[in-house]
Amino acid sequence: MGQREQWGSRFGFIMAAVGSAVGLGNIWRFPYMAADNGGGIFFLCYLFALLTAGIPIMILEFGIGHKYRGGAPLTFARINRKWEWLGWWQILVCFFIAVYYVVVIAWAISFTGFSITQAWGDAPKDFFFGNYLQLTGGPFELGGINTQILLPLALAWVIAFISIYTGVKSGIERVAKVLIPILFFMVVIIAIRGVTLPGAAAGLNFLFEPDFSRLTDFKVWTAAYGQIFFDLSIAFAIMITYSSYLPKNSDVVGNAFTTCLTNCSFSLLAGMAVFSILGHMALTQGVPVSEVAGAGVGLAFITFPAAISTLGSAAPIFGVLFFLALTFAGITSLISINEAAISAIMDKFDLGRKKATVLYTGTAAVCSLLFATGAGLYILDIVDHFVNNFGIVFGGLLEVLLIGWMFNLKSIKDHVNPISDFKIGNWWIFSIKIVTPLVAGYTGIMTLIADLQ
Numbered sequence: 001m002g003q004r005e006q007w008g009s010r011f012g013f014i015m016a017a018v019g020s021a022v023g024l025g026n027i028w029r030f031p032y033m034a035a036d037n038g039g040g041i042f043f044l045c046y047l048f049a050l051l052t053a054g055i056p057i058m059i060l061e062f063g064i065g066h067k068y069r070g071g072a073p074l075t076f077a078r079i080n081r082k083w084e085w086l087g088w089w090q091i092l093v094c095f096f097i098a099v100y101y102v103v104v105i106a107w108a109i110s111f112t113g114f115s116i117t118q119a120w121g122d123a124p125k126d127f128f129f130g131n132y133l134q135l136t137g138g139p140f141e142l143g144g145i146n147t148q149i150l151l152p153l154a155l156a157w158v159i160a161f162i163s164i165y166t167g168v169k170s171g172i173e174r175v176a177k178v179l180i181p182i183l184f185f186m187v188v189i190i191a192i193r194g195v196t197l198p199g200a201a202a203g204l205n206f207l208f209e210p211d212f213s214r215l216t217d218f219k220v221w222t223a224a225y226g227q228i229f230f231d232l233s234i235a236f237a238i239m240i241t242y243s244s245y246l247p248k249n250s251d252v253v254g255n256a257f258t259t260c261l262t263n264c265s266f267s268l269l270a271g272m273a274v275f276s277i278l279g280h281m282a283l284t285q286g287v288p289v290s291e292v293a294g295a296g297v298g299l300a301f302i303t304f305p306a307a308i309s310t311l312g313s314a315a316p317i318f319g320v321l322f323f324l325a326l327t328f329a330g331i332t333s334l335i336s337i338n339e340a341a342i343s344a345i346m347d348k349f350d351l352g353r354k355k356a357t358v359l360y361t362g363t364a365a366v367c368s369l370l371f372a373t374g375a376g377l378y379i380l381d382i383v384d385h386f387v388n389n390f391g392i393v394f395g396g397l398l399e400v401l402l403i404g405w406m407f408n409l410k411s412i413k414d415h416v417n418p419i420s421d422f423k424i425g426n427w428w429i430f431s432i433k434i435v436t437p438l439v440a441g442y443t444g445i446m447t448l449i450a451d452l453q
């Protein structure tokens with residue numbers, strides 16, 4: 001096998017890693033998770049999860065990817081031959097995410113176009129479910145493939161395909177270096193407009209004011225930990241894969257901190273943008289923010305379009321900005337989810353990048369058609385729930401348990417410390433060995449119990 005590919009620069013790597021982390025999860029999922037889970041208290045739990053699981057696991061994944069230089073299965077196999085399957089498990093989870101994630105990107109592409117004329121009119125809910133998704137009665141009633149989704153879906157796949165096909169440095173890195181700065185810029189503009197609108201304060205209060213009575217609610221904690229895993233793309237094989245392309249002397253710990261903090265600041269920014277505009281809408285309609293905020297999946301595609309329509313003549317601009325931001329954020333994440341699998345296939349079967357990319361994205365693209373049917377949203381809900389509550393938490397839990405307890409963690413600390421500016425200490429070992437397994441295990445089990453009831 002030839003030499004492993006490498007990133008062209010540190011900035012390029014950070015953009016790609018941030019590109020993976022910043023995704024639909026930050027703009028679409030974070031606000032509705034916060035809304036459903038006690039607003040500010042969710043945010044506090046989320047920050048706690050970031051410190052106790054997010055950052056430590058990111059350092060772990062960057063560390064092992066860099067040290068063992070393989071996609072996730074190969075990296076786990078090099079740590080211990082018996083653990084290769086854990087890498088494949090994470091890749092499987094990636095596959096399930098990719099096939100629905102891409103469809104949400106397709107929606108965002110369509111809505112970028114719809115924003116120009118505000119095609120949703122006065123009834124965004126009927127528009128989204130009826131005119132656009134053409135929802136059938138349930139998950140088993142597929143209906144036909146929705147031709148309105150087909151074109152944007154193809155576009156999303158083509159962009160992801162080309163980026164991966166052309167390689168780590170000339171494809172993935174280059175795309176991230178262009179899209180991510182533009183993305184930040186767009187969201188800053190939306191946030192500035194948002195916070196200067198009348199009613200914004202009520203929206204922001206809703207996002208930040210902690211309802212302390214929910215501090216003991218395990219659902220809030222599960223949601224916060226689940227969000228951290230999903231949000232940072234950890235326990236998905238991705239960050240291991242990306243860091244395996246780092247040059248020998250790389251500031252692994254610094255990169256992990258930068259990636260996590262950039263991602264979470266972005267979530268905060270996106271949350272502020274979304275909630276200030278929702279606050280404005282609530283004021284316009286004379287209802288409390290809580291009434292417009294808790295819309296689950298529909299937040300981005302039903303509530304937000306309605307909110308955009310309250311912006312008057314600026315509505316088309318902010319609509320396009322918002323949905324384009326969603327598209328850019330999604331595309332760079334989609335690239336990473338696929339790259340994790342493709343890299344593993346290349347390692348395992350000694351295939352070239354081009355062949356592996358054609359095979360894998362071709363298969364995934366065909367499977368994603370299932371979500372472009374009239375039953376797509378129902379199936380998406382089920383898969384999202386399964387993947388997020390079990391796939392990730394258990395994938396992550398096993399990872400920290402195996403590496404934390406069956407392996408010499410100190411060797412990873414000793415690997416990253418000499419090359420990093422910021423040194424990790426025993427707090428890191430404590431987080432990986434004790435805190436993360438306890439919290440992830442507890443929340444995983446509680447969710448399982450709640451599901452069984």
Ligand code: PHE
Pocket residue numbers: 020021022023024025026097230231232233236238333334336337
């Ligand atoms: N982190 C991405 C987001 O926030 C989602 C993602 C999940 C990306 C899994 C890759 C893998 O949207």
